[in-house]
Amino acid sequence: xxxxxxxxxxxxxxxxxxxxxxxxxxxxxxxxxxxxxxxxxxxxxxxxxxxxxxxxxxxxxxxxxxxxxxxxxxxxxxxxxxxxxxxxxxxxxxxxxxxxxxxxxxxxxxxxxxxxxxxxxxxxxxxxxxxxxxxxxxxxxxxxxxxxx
Numbered sequence: 001x002x003x004x005x006x007x008x009x010x011x012x013x014x015x016x017x018x019x020x021x022x023x024x025x026x027x028x029x030x031x032x033x034x035x036x037x038x039x040x041x042x043x044x045x046x047x048x049x050x051x052x053x054x055x056x057x058x059x060x061x062x063x064x065x066x067x068x069x070x071x072x073x074x075x076x077x078x079x080x081x082x083x084x085x086x087x088x089x090x091x092x093x094x095x096x097x098x099x100x101x102x103x104x105x106x107x108x109x110x111x112x113x114x115x116x117x118x119x120x121x122x123x124x125x126x127x128x129x130x131x132x133x134x135x136x137x138x139x140x141x142x143x144x145x146x147x148x149x
Contacts, residue, residue, distance in 0.1 A: 031138055033106040039113050040102055042136055042143050047097050055087035063137055063144035071130045071149075094122030100129070109138040110146075 004010075049058040059080050062068065068077040070086055077083045101115040114133040121128065135147035 031109065033108055034111060036104040036106075039104045039106055039111045039136070040099065042111070043097070043099055043113065043117075043134065045143075046134075046145065050091065050095055050097065053091045053094065055084045055091055058087045058091070059084035061145050062148070063139050063146040066145060067147045068145075069147075069149040071132075092123065093119075093126075095119045096122060111136050111143070 046058070046061045049061050052058075062080070062083050066078060066080075066083060068083050068086065070077065070090075072090075073086065075082075077086050097117045097119050099115060099117050103114045105112045112133065112135045115131070116129060117132050118127055118129045120126075131149075133147065133149045134145055136143045137146040138144075139146075
């Protein structure tokens with residue numbers, strides 16, 4: 001619907017049956033939002049990297065511009081080298097995580113999984129519960145961790 005206002009025709013009402021987010025995602029090559037179960041499965045990729053005990057494998061799970069805010073450190077890790085350095089020490093504990101509670105939100109090229117997880121430290125048998133948040137982004141054809149706390 002157009003109306004003549006201030007000497008010009010202006011759009012007074014416009015309706016589209018398609019939401020623009022889907023159109024933008026399709027034109028950008030970004031994937032559609034993924035199901036909650038698939039978002040939760042991204043944790044397994046990271047947890048499996050922990051199981052290798054190789055800090056390089058774990059650091060590769062993070063995006064090109066990451067932010068890791070470790071539970072047991074007050075130093076933000078914002079690049080590959082600092083993330084790898086953090087996991088050199090953490091992996092000595094032989095951690096394996098289990099998600100206890102998970103809350104998922106997702107969009108066309110990102111997803112977020114927040115909740116509570118528990119680590120069993122294979123080196124000692126100790127169990128540690130912690131809050132977590134993973135924000136993943138679709139980067140170079142893979143889901144990568146952009147933010148982890």
